[in-house]
Structures are given as C-alpha cells and as structure tokens.
Amino acid sequence: MSRRDPNAPRLVLFSPPGEAGFAASLLAEAFEAADIASLILRTDALGESEILARTKGLLPLAAKAGAALVLEARAELVATASADGAHLPDFPAQSSLFASLKPRFIAGAAGLASRHDAMSAGEMGADYVMFGEPVSGKRPPLDTIIERVSWWAEIFQIPCIAFAASLDEVAPLVRAGADFIALDEAVWASEAPLKSLAEAMIHLQLERA
Amino acid sequence: MKMRLAIFGLVFAGLFFAPEKISAKPKSAPAPAATPAPTEETDPNIDLAYGAYQRGLYLYAFTEATRRVNADQDPKAMTLLGEIYAGGLGVALDREKAFEWYRQAAERGDREAMLALGLAYLQGRGVAPDRAEAGKLFTASAEKGNAVAAYNLALLYLEGQVYPKDIAAAAKWFHLAAEQDLPDAQQALATLYKEGQGVKKDAAESTRWLARASTLRHPPSMTEYAFAVYNGQGTPKDEAAGAKWFRLAALYGNPIAQNRLSFILVNGLGGFSKDPVKALAWHLYARSKGDSSPTLDTVFAKYPDSVKDSAEKIVHAWETGGPLPRS
Numbered sequence: 001m002s003r004r005d006p007n008a009p010r011l012v013l014f015s016p017p018g019e020a021g022f023a024a025s026l027l028a029e030a031f032e033a034a035d036i037a038s039l040i041l042r043t044d045a046l047g048e049s050e051i052l053a054r055t056k057g058l059l060p061l062a063a064k065a066g067a068a069l070v071l072e073a074r075a076e077l078v079a080t081a082s083a084d085g086a087h088l089p090d091f092p093a094q095s096s097l098f099a100s101l102k103p104r105f106i107a108g109a110a111g112l113a114s115r116h117d118a119m120s121a122g123e124m125g126a127d128y129v130m131f132g133e134p135v136s137g138k139r140p141p142l143d144t145i146i147e148r149v150s151w152w153a154e155i156f157q158i159p160c161i162a163f164a165a166s167l168d169e170v171a172p173l174v175r176a177g178a179d180f181i182a183l184d185e186a187v188w189a190s191e192a193p194l195k196s197l198a199e200a201m202i203h204l205q206l207e208r209a
Numbered sequence: 210m211k212m213r214l215a216i217f218g219l220v221f222a223g224l225f226f227a228p229e230k231i232s233a234k235p236k237s238a239p240a241p242a243a244t245p246a247p248t249e250e251t252d253p254n255i256d257l258a259y260g261a262y263q264r265g266l267y268l269y270a271f272t273e274a275t276r277r278v279n280a281d282q283d284p285k286a287m288t289l290l291g292e293i294y295a296g297g298l299g300v301a302l303d304r305e306k307a308f309e310w311y312r313q314a315a316e317r318g319d320r321e322a323m324l325a326l327g328l329a330y331l332q333g334r335g336v337a338p339d340r341a342e343a344g345k346l347f348t349a350s351a352e353k354g355n356a357v358a359a360y361n362l363a364l365l366y367l368e369g370q371v372y373p374k375d376i377a378a379a380a381k382w383f384h385l386a387a388e389q390d391l392p393d394a395q396q397a398l399a400t401l402y403k404e405g406q407g408v409k410k411d412a413a414e415s416t417r418w419l420a421r422a423s424t425l426r427h428p429p430s431m432t433e434y435a436f437a438v439y440n441g442q443g444t445p446k447d448e449a450a451g452a453k454w455f456r457l458a459a460l461y462g463n464p465i466a467q468n469r470l471s472f473i474l475v476n477g478l479g480g481f482s483k484d485p486v487k488a489l490a491w492h493l494y495a496r497s498k499g500d501s502s503p504t505l506d507t508v509f510a511k512y513p514d515s516v517k518d519s520a521e522k523i524v525h526a527w528e529t530g531g532p533l534p535r536s
Contacts, residue, residue: 076265
C-alpha cells in the first residue's frame with residue numbers, strides 16, 4: 001500500500017459474522033489484501049467472554065496491519081480487552097459512555113439520526129462520526145447519506161466515516177468527501193470478499209480528484 | 210402439521226426468550242451538556258443509575274438506585290436493583306433478593322419487572338416454578354406493550370398447558386412482538402402465515418416477515434428467506450438475490466444455508482461462478498456441524514484429490530482462524 005494517495009480515504013471494516021475461527025480466517029486474508037485503517041468488531045451476537053477471546057485473537061492481526069481495533073457498543077469492555085476504543089451505534093442513547101472512553105480510547109458515534117445528533121457527538125468529543133449504517137435493518141436513501149457526508153466534510157474537522165452498503169456506493173460517498181469508507185456486507189456477502197475489497201480500494205484511489 | 214411440530218419444538222426445547230438485560234433505558238435521556246428540569250417523566254437520577262449500570266459501574270448504579278428507591282419508591286430503580294442481584298453484578302448473586310425487587314417494581318406497574326418476574330416463575334429462579342403465574346405476568350407486561358413478554362405469552366398459548374391451546378391468540382401476541390422487531394417472533398409469525406394456522410394463509414405476508422427478520426440479521430430467518438426468494442414463494446423469484454441471502458446465512462453459520470451455497474457453487478447458479486473448491490469447503494464445513502447432504506456427497510466423491518486437498522485446507526483455516534491457503 002506504499003503508493004497510496006495520502007489524501008485518499010481509507011477503509012474501515014466491520015468484522016464478518018460466523019464462528020470465531022471462520023471470521024478470523026476471513027479477516028487474516030482481508031488484512032493482507034487491503035489497507036484497513038480500523039476494524040470494528042461486531043458484538044451484538046457475542047457474550048462477554050467470547051468478545052474478549054475474539055479480541056485477543058484479532059489484536060496481533062490488527063497490530064501488524066497498523067489498524068485500530070474497536071468494539072461495537074461494549075464500551076465497558078474496551079480496557080479489559082485491550083481494544084483501541086468503542087463504536088457506539090446508538091447515539092445519543094449511549095452518549096453517557098463517551099466520558100468513560102475519553103481521552104484514552106477512541107469513541108466513535110453512529111446512529112446519528114439528525115444533523116443535531118451529529119453536531120452533539122462532535123461537541124462531546126467523538127473521534128469520528130459515521131453516516132449511512134443500517135439501524136435496525138433500515139437506512140436512509142443514498143442521496144440523503146451523500147448530502148449528510150458532504151455537509152459534514154465541508155464544515156467539520158472531525159473525521160467522517162461513510163457506510164457503503166454495496167460497492168456501487170463507494171465512489172459517490174468518496175466524492176461526497178468521506179474520510180473513511182466503512183464496509184460490511186458489501187464485502188462479506190460476496191463469494192469473493194478479496195475481490196470486493198480490491199474493487200473498493202480502487203474506487204478509493206480513483207474517485208478522490 | 211409440520212408447522213405445529215416446529216413451533217412445539219420451540220416450546221419444548223425451552224426456548225422462551227430471556228434477554229440478557231431486562232432493564233429498559235428510561236425514555237427521557239438528558240440532552241448533552243444541559244440540565245433538564247426534573248418533571249414526573251424526566252428523572253435525571255434514574256438516568257444516572259442506569260447510565261452507570263450501562264457503563265459497567267455496577268456498585269455506583271446499585272448505590273444510586275438504592276437512593277432512588279429510598280427517596281420515592283421508584284419502580285425503575287427497583288427493577289434495576291432486581292437486575293443487579295439477578296446478575297450478581299458488583300454484588301453477590303441473590304435470586305431471592307432479585308425476585309423481591311422485581312415483585313415490588315411489578316406491583317407498581319413496571320412492565321420490564323413484570324417480564325422479569327414472569328421469567329423467574331417460568332424458570333423457578335428465586336421462587337418455586339409456577340407457569341400459571343408466569344402467564345399472568347407475561348399477559349400484564351405484554352398488555353403494556355413489552356415485546357418479549359408478548360413472545361413468551363404466545364408460546365404459552367401454543368403450548369396449551371397454562372391456557373387452552375389457542376393459535377389465533379398466539380398469532381396476536383407474536384404480532385405485537387414482531388411489530389417491535391423481535392426477530393424470533395417475526396419468524397414464528399411467518400410460519401403461522403405460511404401454514405395458515407391461527408391466521409389466514411398468506412404466503413406474501415409470511416415472506417414479508419421473514420424479510421424483516423432477515424434485515425435484522427436473524428440467521429434462521431435468513432435461510433428461510435433465501436429459500437423464499439430463490440424459489441419465488443410469496444415474493445417474485447430472484448435467484449441472484451436468493452443466492453446472496455444463502456451466502457449471508459452461510460456466513461452466519463447456518464449449515465443448511467452452507468450446503469445450499471455449496472450446491473449453488475457446484476453448479477454456478479444465481480450469478481455465482483462455478484467454484485468446486487469453495488463448494489466442497491462449504492459442504493465439509495456444514496457436514497462438520499451436522500448437516501449432511503447425500504446428493505452433495507455423491508457429487509464430491511467424483512472430484513479429484515487436488516480439489517479435496519484444497520477444500521480441506523480452507524476448512525482447516527476456517528476452523529482454526531488461520532489465513533486461507535494461497536490458491
């Protein structure tokens with residue numbers, strides 16, 4: 001990744017579903033194939049000990065790639081798990097967790113239903129805001145997400161992550177000014193995840209003029 | 210009839226839904242960096258207790274909730290105390306004390322406490338098991354709109370012990386829970402619509418509920434939905450979309466979907482290219498988890514050893530977390 005355009009956005013990857021070994025195997029491949037800035041470990045289906053065990057297994061992978069490892073939702077486990085921070089999918093309901101993470105850990109804000117929510121997250125010291133991720137299986141139309149990303153990128157310094165539900169969405173979200181592109185099923189639902197990652201990387205490099 | 214077996218399997222397997230955390234976030238979250246005026250609805254103190262609980266600061270949550278209870282008998286704080294005792298969070302686990310706090314909160318009309326108390330009676334935790342009492346409490350909580358209580362109540366109506374078996378009533382309560390996006394209830398309701406049990410048979414409605422549960426990433430529903438989309442049941446037939454759902458359900462660990470994906474990759478269906486190695490890998494992975502497929506076994510028996518070796522290496526990587534072998 002040495003020829004990376006320094007201004008090009010980078011990838012944020014959500015962990016794949018599946019059993020621990022299966023998920024770790026996919027991630028080992030992904031880290032080798034692509035430049036990944038940050039890995040968000042999905043925790044919704046996992047118990048506490050499983051989260052700690054998976055984090056332990058993934059830390060060396062992430063460290064080797066220079067990527068941050070961030071736990072979805074479970075801010076209280078960040079320190080125990082030696083993770084780099086928490087991704088809070090339910091802002092503002094989880095806003096009280098921000099204080100417990102700062103300044104040592106990354107606190108990411110998602111579930112931002114309005115501009116007001118996004119700005120509140122920024123004021124509270126969010127390390128990034130995410131737009132466009134599905135909440136309870138639903139997400140706004142792509143145009144709305146693009147509009148929100150461009151608004152944020154123009155005004156604020158805090159990095160903005162745009163969630164791309166499919167590879168087709170990567171290019172327009174990059175053009176809108178996203179600092180990072182988050183991928184989940186756009187990669188994992190494909191039978192060739194590496195090919196999908198590679199394709200996403202190409203969009204990141206090409207679309208930022 | 211098949212459906213009845215499926216649903217009763219659910220009941221007898223003891224799959225009543227007991228969420229990890231019962232306590233619900235109080236509705237009134239204070240705006241950041243602002244002090245809301247306390248009103249009857251807005252109680253910053255219970256938010257303080259709940260917030261601490263959420264951050265894992267259980268002792269602080271415990272102290273704060275105790276203060277609330279002593280100050281004005283707050284039922285939300287009582288439920289929180291029940292939960293702290295039930296989980297042994299920062300205090301010694303004590304089911305009797307948990308039961309007592311849930312009971313007091315339930316008497317004051319807290320629907321989450323009613324659910325917790327119902328589960329305590331159902332499972333005999335902190336009290337002698339009493340399914341009839343569990344039913345009463347689930348009813349009270351469900352009537353106040355609690356989705357999990359409604360789901361459990363529906364199971365009691367299907368089971369026909371506490372209440373005479375009443376599939377229409379079960380459907381009604383599944384519906385209440387399904388509307389609040391409880392995926393287990395959505396899948397159960399989809400089954401009732403598919404079979405026309407307790408509701409008018411309606412394939413489209415059945416598939417619609419499966420779709421909703423699938424977007425919530427409920428693995429068993431994803432597999433059923435994949436079949437519906439792939440075969441065009443209750444929705445227009447779309448092999449490519451169906452194949453993607455099989456792939457996703459396979460990722461989530463569903464062995465039936467894994468074998469189906471294997472079949473798709475053997476034959477290059479639904480927009481996927483033929484991939485004998487991956488196809489065999491998925492099949493072996495599914496078989497190791499107990500889903501056999503004699504058809505696929507026959508197909509793969511004819512494959513060359515080189516394909517078998519590569520597939521076994523992939524499965525080994527999947528099971529141990531190592532990187533996949535270079536192809």
